[in-house]
Amino acid sequence: xxxxxxxxxxxxxxxxxxxxxxxxxxxxxxxxxxxxxxxxxxxxxxxxxxxxxxxxxxxxxxxxxxxxxxxxxxxxxxxxxxxxxxxxxxxxxxxxxxxxxxxxxxxxxxxxxxxxxxxxxxxxxxxxxxxxxxxxxxxxxxxxxxxxxxxxxxxxxxxxxxxxxxxxxxxxxxxxxxxxxxxxxxxxxxxxxxxxxxxxxxxxxxxxxxxxxxxxxxxxxxxxxxxxxxxxxxxxxxxxxxxxxxxxxxxxxxxxxxxxxxxxxxxxxxxxxxxxxxxxxxxxxxxxxxxxxxxxxxxxxxxxxxxxxxxxxxxxxxxxxxxxxxxxxxxxxxxxxxxxxxxxxxxxxxxxxxxxxxxxxxxxxxxxxxxxxxxxxxxxx
Ligand SMILES: *Cc1c(COP(=O)(O)O)cnc(C)c1O
Numbered sequence: 001x002x003x004x005x006x007x008x009x010x011x012x013x014x015x016x017x018x019x020x021x022x023x024x025x026x027x028x029x030x031x032x033x034x035x036x037x038x039x040x041x042x043x044x045x046x047x048x049x050x051x052x053x054x055x056x057x058x059x060x061x062x063x064x065x066x067x068x069x070x071x072x073x074x075x076x077x078x079x080x081x082x083x084x085x086x087x088x089x090x091x092x093x094x095x096x097x098x099x100x101x102x103x104x105x106x107x108x109x110x111x112x113x114x115x116x117x118x119x120x121x122x123x124x125x126x127x128x129x130x131x132x133x134x135x136x137x138x139x140x141x142x143x144x145x146x147x148x149x150x151x152x153x154x155x156x157x158x159x160x161x162x163x164x165x166x167x168x169x170x171x172x173x174x175x176x177x178x179x180x181x182x183x184x185x186x187x188x189x190x191x192x193x194x195x196x197x198x199x200x201x202x203x204x205x206x207x208x209x210x211x212x213x214x215x216x217x218x219x220x221x222x223x224x225x226x227x228x229x230x231x232x233x234x235x236x237x238x239x240x241x242x243x244x245x246x247x248x249x250x251x252x253x254x255x256x257x258x259x260x261x262x263x264x265x266x267x268x269x270x271x272x273x274x275x276x277x278x279x280x281x282x283x284x285x286x287x288x289x290x291x292x293x294x295x296x297x298x299x300x301x302x303x304x305x306x307x308x309x310x311x312x313x314x315x316x317x318x319x320x321x322x323x324x325x326x327x328x329x330x331x332x333x334x335x336x337x338x339x340x341x342x343x344x345x346x347x348x349x350x351x352x353x354x355x356x357x358x359x360x361x362x363x364x365x366x367x368x369x370x371x372x373x374x375x376x377x378x379x380x381x
Contacts, residue, residue: 003246007058051235055242056068071230084219090132093121099343105139136166138168145296145339146296146335148275150290176197187210187212196249200327252364256362259362260277314380318330319377327361
């Protein structure tokens, strides 16, 4: 079965009692038992809820996984995965990564004796040097945020297997429509479902997928023990969003590619970061592991005043100035003051994230209208 059919049919069965085509929002905390311990597989909604189970079934299918678990947010997923580790364990991470992940690792889990190394994972010769007997996990984000670097998942997995290290891939930017890390050998896939999966900027949720039974059991145990689960209404919203993911992603990619190509040829633009551009450093790897190149575009202006970047953002009227990404509406952001403010400036610059960098989450509006907006905003710079 292909992707679009899966997103509409797997985990979407008519409900037994009434035939309701859409899985109801089971707004209940508990379930009647016939006799003590005799129930229909549902005891308490922190552990299982039918709306969540339906969504997890769909999500697993979209990443070609045996198991999926949903959480209250993307960060709650990451928090749970880190609890697989013990004091003394070490993690090797992408250095250009989601600001919230950086904060969770360095400000929370570092206090529990877990050590994090941030390196450019796209430079493969640096990777093996960092490994020692305490290395337990690779944390890979690709495409990276906000510089759209591409990391070769298969090459990381090859090294990981050699040293018995878990590979976790944050697949938020690509979505399962464009990239399936488990097929490339990764152990766990992470999504902020807030973004492309939900797709309408109206819910915060996270999920993970895996094919390891034992790992799944550990993660489900942690989920139930720590309790960061999503509510049934949010599960309903994400499941509804998933049904158009394959259509939305096509338009996101089409618009982003048109904008990236427009920006490349503009006299006021210094550098454009988009893995679909043939001169992108890792374009060939992107082509190998992704179906298309996604809806995120970053760029810098030739003028290196932050003021110019702000002028662009103010005049790009169809791009709402906001954090987040992956919704149907286009957004513009300034990573240095917004999404990545929690990363020290020195570290940002080391990773190549300039103060003038502008990040676009390109929506699914009509291409011509978006290009017109960009043209106008650049004329005001
Ligand atoms: C948004 C995001 C997260 C965090 O997810 P929340 O749902 O906001 O908690 C993690 N990784 C990436 C790449 C993200 O964009």
